[in-house]
Amino acid sequence: MKKIIDAGELKGKYVLLRSSLNIPLKDGKVRNKFRLERALPTLRYLKEHGARTIIVAHIGREVDETLKPVYEELEKYLPMHWGGSVTTEGFRQRRALMQDGDILLAENLRQHVGESANDEAFVDLLASLGEVYVNDAFAVIHREHASTFGVAKKLPAFAGLTLSEEVTELRKVMQPTSPSLFLLGGAKFDTKMPLVEKYLELYDHVFIGGALTNDILKARGYEVGKSLVSDVSLKDSSFLHDPKLLVPIDVVVEGPNGKQVKAVDQVTPEERILDCGQMTIDMLATYIENAQTILWNGPFGAYEMGYTQSTEITARHIAASDAFTVLGGGDTVAAVEKLEINDMFSFVSIGGGSMLTLLEQGTTPVLETLN
Secondary structure, three states, rough: OOOOHHHHOOOOOEEEEEEEOOOOOEEEEOOOHHHHHHHHHHHHHHHHHOOOEEEEEEOOOOOOOOOOOHHHOOOOOOOOOEEOOOOOOOHHHHHOOOOOOEEEEOOOOOHHHHOOOOOOHHHHHHHHHEEEEEOOHHHOOOOOHHHHHHHHHHOOEEEOOHHHHHHHHHOOOOOOHHHHHHHHOOOOOOOHHHHHHHHHOHHHHHHHHOOOOHHHHOOOOOOOOOOOOOOOOOOOOOOOOOOEEEEEEEEEEOOEEEEEEEEEEHHHOOOEEEEEEEHHHHHHHHHHHOOOOEEEOOOOOOOOHHHHHHHHHHHHHHHHHOOOOOOOEEHHHHHHHHHHOOHOEEEEOOOOHHHHHHHHOOOOOOHHHOO
């Protein structure tokens, strides 16, 4: 990829920077600073090189959500200015006042329908703000939006420092050192099936946890009761009985008799599976201890409901491993941040869906614009 360090003289140039600032908020305050801190290296680079940096980003899914709390937090790290909506005259006036090294943060781009639609007129408006475009938003490299895809075709386009690092580190785990272990949690097997098939060929073992487990157990003929399952059936899938495929051997269930730990063949129709049991955690610990490469995306239990045990214990086991360890996904990263063990992994990605897309496809149309 063309990287920002190869962009030449930046002093005095307007740089349109697409950052990953979709940060969790609580009561109007930043709750998790992981993505914010990963945005800082490129911002500091541009400031130190005298660029006039205009940050564009999104937050949340609703059109009324605002980046103002993120701005207030970012300002504690670097001096910058609030620009408001890119479509206003006030934003243009604020841009015209910028000096070398200044940073201007625009309001949530998803307040405009042209962003997600990659609308040509909105692309032109964004492109008119800069002379150079830098994409540092790895978390949305799987979305062909105006600020990630369209603008890159209008301006000289480069990858930011964090995006470059993300792609470099994730491509390492696409060529794993054996013994290798891929841990995949979460839900929606219909979107993750190609990934499972690919990594069963690349890796020595693939462990499936979370709600994805329920789909495999159901396809193998086990009772899954009221557990969450995908719309797709895995009954005739070629990987269903692959010896490399690992699934829980015991599970935590909730039902008429409360919370229990059961073998996977003992679940009743009235119960639902919500986490892995201790025997499964111990089994995973053995594979983790022997592995040289470990890739992990997605929690193993109903994490948002408080079923965190298997995820957190496994996180500690991986952190203690001597393997090359890479993890990503919002709940997965939240788990290791809660345990304060981020620095014990080889690499922690800011991506969730973008990480899975890159692992499956090796690239994306957005990344191709930076080649």
